[in-house]
Amino acid sequence: xxxxxxxxxxxxxxxAAKELALIAKEMEDETISVDELAxxxxxxxxxxxxxxxxxxxxxxxxxxxxSGMENSKE
Numbered sequence: 001x002x003x004x005x006x007x008x009x010x011x012x013x014x015x016a017a018k019e020l021a022l023i024a025k026e027m028e029d030e031t032i033s034v035d036e037l038a039x040x041x042x043x044x045x046x047x048x049x050x051x052x053x054x055x056x057x058x059x060x061x062x063x064x065x066x067s068g069m070e071n072s073k074e
Contacts, residue, residue: 016050017051
């Protein structure tokens, strides 16, 4: 995963998804200038990577918790 700057270390999944939706809307509405397009696409790819990593991390954490609960029942 790419390293995110300090401000992005506090980025939440919800904020990233919201920003992605905004970028997608701007692209659909064609309100992004050609000069901004590459930067927006780059940012979108970073946000997607962040969201995927967050989902994988959360999935692993939930699986670990469930496994711990199942083991404690035995």
